[in-house]
Amino acid sequence: xxxxxxxxxxxxxxxxxxxxxxxxxxxxxxxxxxxxxxxxxxxxxxxxxxxxxxxxxxxxxxxxxxxxxxxxxxxxxxxxxxxxxxxxxxxxxxxxxxxxxxxxxxxxxxxxxxxxxxxxxxxxxxxxxxxxxxxxxxxxxxxxxxxxxxxxxxxxxxxxxxxxxxxxxxxxxxxxxxxxxxxxxxxxxxxxxxxxxxxxxxxxxxxxxxxxxxxxxxxxxxxxxxxxxxxxxxxxxxxxxxxxxxxxxxxxxxxxxxxxxxxxxxxxxxxxxxxxxxxxxxxxxxxxxxxxxxxxxxxxxxxxxxxxxxxxxxxxxxxxxxxxxxxxxxxxxxxxxxxxxxxxxxxxxxxxxxxxxxxxxxxxxxxxxxxxxxxxxxxxxxxxxxxxxxxxxxxxxxxxxxxxxxxxxxxxxxxxxxxxxxxx
Ligand SMILES: *Cc1c(COP(=O)(O)O)cnc(C)c1O
Numbered sequence: 169x170x171x172x173x174x175x176x177x178x179x180x181x182x183x184x185x186x187x188x189x190x191x192x193x194x195x196x197x198x199x200x201x202x203x204x205x206x207x208x209x210x211x212x213x214x215x216x217x218x219x220x221x222x223x224x225x226x227x228x229x230x231x232x233x234x235x236x237x238x239x240x241x242x243x244x245x246x247x248x249x250x251x252x253x254x255x256x257x258x259x260x261x262x263x264x265x266x267x268x269x270x271x272x273x274x275x276x277x278x279x280x281x282x283x284x285x286x287x288x289x290x291x292x293x294x295x296x297x298x299x300x301x302x303x304x305x306x307x308x309x310x311x312x313x314x315x316x317x318x319x320x321x322x323x324x325x326x327x328x329x330x331x332x333x334x335x336x337x338x339x340x341x342x343x344x345x346x347x348x349x350x351x352x353x354x355x356x357x358x359x360x361x362x363x364x365x366x367x368x369x370x371x372x373x374x375x376x377x378x379x380x381x382x383x384x385x386x387x388x389x390x391x392x393x394x395x396x397x398x399x400x401x402x403x404x405x406x407x408x409x410x411x412x413x414x415x416x417x418x419x420x421x422x423x424x425x426x427x428x429x430x431x432x433x434x435x436x437x438x439x440x441x442x443x444x445x446x447x448x449x450x451x452x453x454x455x456x457x458x459x460x461x462x463x464x465x466x467x468x469x470x471x472x473x474x475x476x477x478x479x480x481x482x483x484x485x486x487x488x489x490x491x492x493x494x495x496x497x498x499x500x501x502x503x504x505x506x507x508x509x510x511x512x513x514x515x516x517x518x519x520x521x522x523x524x525x526x527x528x529x530x531x532x533x534x535x536x537x538x539x540x541x542x543x544x545x546x547x548x549x550x551x552x553x554x555x556x557x558x559x560x561x562x563x564x565x566x567x568x569x570x571x572x573x574x575x576x577x578x579x580x581x582x583x584x585x586x587x588x589x590x591x592x
Contacts, residue, residue, distance in 0.1 A: 255374025339367025469504025
């Protein structure tokens with residue numbers, strides 16, 4: 169595609185692709201192959217030594233994946249992107265592409281449950297300590313940073329509190345301490361929010377949610393803004409010679425690639441040697457999702473706001489949280505606040521479960537970001553291992569119900585909720 173400054177809706181459909189040069193196929197072909205032929209032994213040698221870029225083996229890259237990666241980089245305003253086998257893998261390989269044994273991370277404490285467990289239980293087993301701080305508590309973030317800190321990690325919109333992180337304040341602290349700011353933007357796809365414009369250095373996504381958009385595949389992505397200087401010796405993985413590449417130092421020896429040292433290291437070390445590859449068929453599903461992303465996030469946002477406003481005025485509802493009601497929304501979410509709505513029903517767990525069991529149209533499910541409207545009572549499902557006291561500490565009172573509002577007609581969604589509320 170030409171280098172014109174197309175708008176985001178256009179990039180979501182075209183970035184990273186031209187009709188296939190051999191077959192002229194208009195849609196992105198699914199390249200179901202394990203490996204790619206070398207033109208000569210010299211060609212193979214140049215690819216292996218990173219003197220030339222190209223396809224070697226599909227654990228590392230695949231032309232279907234390449235379109236997805238280029239498109240995601242363009243949508244987020246980054247310099248490079250990698251697709252990985254899940255959002256969880258994208259997060260894990262991002263952290264371990266920066267931090268090693270003895271290093272520390274500072275993270276917000278309102279993270280997606282799986283990420284929280286990875287940071288709280290798995291990374292410490294590998295000698296990486298995570299210091300959690302309350303979201304948007306900037307004195308606490310400053311206090312948690314020390315000489316071993318290697319990154320700051322936040323989510324744009326936390327779950328289930330649906331708070332909005334003040335990304336620019338986090339970015340300022342990260343810059344002051346020369347640390348990369350990593351932002352999980354799963355709840356705010358790039359048609360709604362582009363964290364790099366607010367100072368993020370690395371963006372991670374679970375593609376399994378709104379980007380795929382139809383609940384059909386698991387995948388993840390990492391976008392490198394190409395705006396972080398890795399030559400500071402505290403980033404040992406970038407400054408010490410790499411044994412896997414004849415002593416290459418990723419922050420110094422890649423020429424123009426030094427700018428995207430993070431992404432190149434993630435591919436040539438994380439993907440190559442640890443293997444969290446995304447299959448080409450899944451890449452294709454995510455490309456299909458991206459083509460309608462702008463339309464879908466506009467509709468999710470319209471429906472989400474309508475449901476949140478309906479619930480706010482309902483006599484059987486105690487409280488409602490919607491990112492669009494947050495004062496930070498005008499700055500970070502001017503194009504819509506997506507489809508997540510959380511509310512408390514008057515009463516407690518019994519009333520909440522009664523509503524979940526009797527609502528039409530919604531599916532009871534531990535997922536978000538589908539075209540279909542989804543509902544869950546976290547206290548009795550996703551967070552049932554916690555005591556009621558710990559649930560309340562985690563921001564999950566027994567009356568809390570989480571909705572992921574889909575793309576159905578909003579009057580049908582509201583009628584379904586209204587009918588179920590009448591039964592309580
Ligand atoms: C779902 C999710 C993840 C994990 O992604 P998977 O693709 O399920 O591994 C990480 N972060 C957030 C915010 C999520 O919603």
